[in-house]
Amino acid sequence: MCLTLRSCFPCRPCRSEALSKSFSRCRFRFFSRTRMRTRSQSADPVGLGVNFPPEKSGKPAGGRRFMKLPKFWGGNKAPTQAVVGIPDSTTAVEHHSPKEEEPKPVALTPEEIFEAEDVQHLCEASQQLIQREEHLFGDTTETDSLTHHAEEVDKLALNYKNLRGLVLKSLSLSLSSGEVSVEALTSAVKAINQEIDQDQQWEKRNRLLPPWRQGDWKKLHDSTLRKLVEDRMDNPSTPPPDQVDKSSFQADINSMGRQLKEDLLLVVKVVKKCYPPEQDICNFYAKLYHQTFSSRLRKIADFGLEDKDCIFLLRWVNEYYPQILQKPELASEINPEVLGKLLSPELLAPLEDQYLSKQQEELKTFISRVLEEAEQKWRRGDEPTREDGCFVSHVAYDISQLINGVASSAATVLGDPHKAHIITCQLKDLMQSFQSFHNNVMKQDKPNSRLFIKANLGCIQQFMEVLNKKHHLFQKDVQKNCLQILLVMKESAHIYLLKPVHESLRPQYSKLGTTDWLNKPVVFEQLLDSIESELQELQGAAQSCHEELTGQLHQEVTLEYVRRLLKGKVKLKDKEQQHKAYQRIKANTESLKELFEKTGSKEDWLNDILTTIAEVLKLQDLPAIQMEVVSLGAAFPDFSEKHVSALLKLKTNITKANRKMVKETLSDHLKETSAVVSRPFFSKVQVK
Template sequence: KYYAFLIEVKRNSLSRNSATMKKTQSWSYSVFTLHSLKSTFEEYLEMQAFCEATQQLIDREKHLFWETAEAEANKEAVEKVAADHKALEERVWQILQKSLSLSTEEEVSALTSAVKAINLEEEQDQLWKQRCQTPPAWRPKKWKKHHDEVLQKLVNGRMDNPSSPIGDPVNQSSIEAEIHSMGRQLKEDLQRVVEVVKNCYPPEMDICNFYARQYHQTFSARLKKIADFVLDDKDCSFLLRWVKEFYTDDLMIYIGRVLDEAKKEWDQGKEPTRDDGCNASPVAYDVIQVQLYKEFHEDIIRQNKPHSKAFIKANLSCVEQFRYVSDPKHDLFPENVRENCLQVLTEMKQSAHTYLLTPVHKILKPHYQKVGTSDWLKKNTFEKLLNSTEDELQELQGSSQSSYQELIGQLHQEVTVEYVQRLLKGEVKLKDKDRQLKAYKTVQENAERLHELFGSKQDWLKEILTKIAEVLKLQDIPAIQMQIVSLGSAYPDLSEKHVSALLKLKANLSKADKKTIKTTVLDILKESHTNAETQTFFSKVEVMSRSYPLCISSCCG
């Protein structure tokens, strides 16, 4: 009836030419049009026809800002449009917040209309970007962005306060009950998204994947937060079992993908990512099948590409993390599984150490050859070995700090083995007390300098050299015997050949004295040895007959 009246007003205005009647016509058109649109907007809002209400507001907006110049002249109309926008927005967000608890056909229809309204507003935002005009205060609305934020908060709230708590309070810990409740809520909500919410959205909005991502991120964050607490073994086992049992198919797929991605980066010649200056790999966080990882690890070593060292350093950090979860004290796996896993990890670590340290020994080999010679008693000779070793320590950096310390601890041991092996070769003749005292001071100083260089906690390596140095210094036969006994007691793998080579350095001892010392020492050690766990060292030191050239140990290549 309003439109019929307006048409009649128009007809009357066309038959009159007075300026007064034209003014009356303009006033009547504006007043009754505004009244008609206001009533229609409120009716749409009441019916939750948000799409139609939005279109009404966009039409009024276009009329005020695009089709006429009434925006500045008619502030009342602009303020009214702004107020209606606010009222509409509140109703749209209200229905969005009920997305996962729609109970009637009217609410489902309202959500469908709200989604259409959001897309209409997005289109209007884009149209304003294309116009060279000052937009109204409510533009851009960014409803799509706000839509995502509202649903994200909705998901967080439902996971924080699951509506279907389950669990046995007697037999389950609070953590088990919490995870079960979140899992049930996730399952129920995603089923509702697929069955109901999906039909309210156009396909291009991909709402199912949107919700899946939100729930995955939220649930993962909650599990990580739980895992950050100091959990007992039962809860740790439950977390691992829960993931394995409920995500078995997906877990195997993603395990394969993680390893495939690592292989792909390796094949493309990419360096591993760095974390706090260390080569890092995500494999330890995802890969459970260490046998497959070992195959990849061995392939990297076998191909020996320019970026192999960086990947092996990253692998060392992964091996360390695997060993942590495989530790018997955590009791996370059956004994046979744990033992097999630890064996594989030990082999990986040993092969990584050999791969990284073999080139180091090749560089240090010329300096090893000076030990035990007449040049060795000169200070600058050992200084060259220290300097070269220090340079190589820099090159070995790149794995986690604990993995690096373990690696250079291994190098410290192997360098000490080479040192003792060269010393016992016996090229230098310590014919008198003075030369033996000089050799004592040299070995003592060398032991101290090596310990300082590696900065390791392996005092036992310094102790071995110190005990050998004491043997070189002592002149009294009983004292020599007791010092060698002390060395053999600490390291039961000290053999008769090692004792003979050590005594041979003391050229001022007669054959009879050497035989006496050796016989006494071996008898005492034979009686004192027990089955207690002891450190080994001398089994790695090869003592060859002087008629044959000395062979560098396997660690030197």
């Protein structure tokens, strides 16, 4: 019998009429429910299929979100009120005659949704269950509800159990592409949020919670997603073919990392759409994956790792994982600063120490081997390698490449350039080993020693370039000490290579500043010829190193020239001799300049020294002489009063009082300026 007949069962005529109309109504209800299964979800409470009138007082019951609802099962209810989809017979007679327009279909009931496992309508099911809950408990005591409505309460509990099951199923499939639709997940999320709001309403009532409310929906959501993430990280997809040659340890980490990346991209592109923006689901998932990945790595780090696995783990922590979070798609949604490092400093410290110790050991071993090979080659009497006509050594290149590679890699692996300084801090000791080899080559002075020193000049230059250009790889004190060692090595190499040159030129040096020099141009020409011959012997170093070496010779020849001149062996008695000396010095200066420029010297500043000295010797007017001396002192603050006195003594026609005035003028100027000696020259010229 149709349920609609019960309300007027005693009246036979009415019963007959109701039977006919109820049959039509039942057909319509079946038809309408079938149609409603295809309807899209709606959050509008009006579409829930229940049309509850307000209370007489006009006040809503059951909290701010819900209208006060009449009782469904038992208790007093209006004669025209119907349960979902079951119309009152009177209403059916009055309002649903066959001639009337077909009514709109009603919504599915929770029972229908759960029976069909219709996950796209979990939001509507949640809304209806909340309304039933409010009907049962909104304005009655728990005892009354549990006593008088036990059947309805049991049914509501069962429905909530079914709702929870389908919601959990939808959440568990959140990251399974193609197994749950965006609409279904969106509906599940809305249902969860509705239930969270209802949990809060119960908290405000300060009343005993019904059994189905004793589980926090927010905790349920969070724990479900946490379990989902843990399962996916524990069972990542099969490693790609390029992982087969890696250890199981490395393959496992790579698989977890790849799973993390793929899932976070899915969250950003798809799952994010199913949640309200304020829930910040992207950062929530990122936190879950971060914690899970970190937990797995912590377990691995607790065991002793081989060196290669230690490096691999550090690279994942400091390089690969940050690179994943920096992908443009993720960087706009996830804040890595909040996540922090995958491993704590306490766990990273032993791994870093293991890595740094290994790198230091390898660097020291490699450099020692490179220096040993170079020394063995020298001891055998072999010549250094020639490239483009220059003697070269691969010591600096090999060592520099290794240092640069190791330090740069360490900065990446450790995630901190400053930690890489621990590796390069031992460079000072290694550079001292190179200096010892360098000094030993010069000390023993074998037939091939000069060739090796020329090759070493190139090494020294390369080391200096690395220390200056890659200064971030070294601590400041290490950089400073190494540069000082290299500077000493370069100076000693120049002395070693130029010493035979000066010994060969000594006979010509002795004639400078003499009467023969003043009167016979051939004296200086012989010196030039000897210098040119020696310059040929100096060739063999790399181009830039050869230019520095010839520049050093240019400076030392000029020093010897000035030293011999200020010794005062030639006396310039009158204006004519002084002018002649001026011309001779000017001519010599031009000849030296031309010769050394051809060999690559860039010491043009030396020309100004000789030219100014020549001007002082030519001038006869005391104020003019004072101006030239001050000019020379301004350019070279190490030009002392002794040098002035020795220079002016060459001019025998200048009085002692005038010499004193010139010296005082220079002294006053130097006191006023307090100039710093940038290019020492006269301090190397000893005069009496």
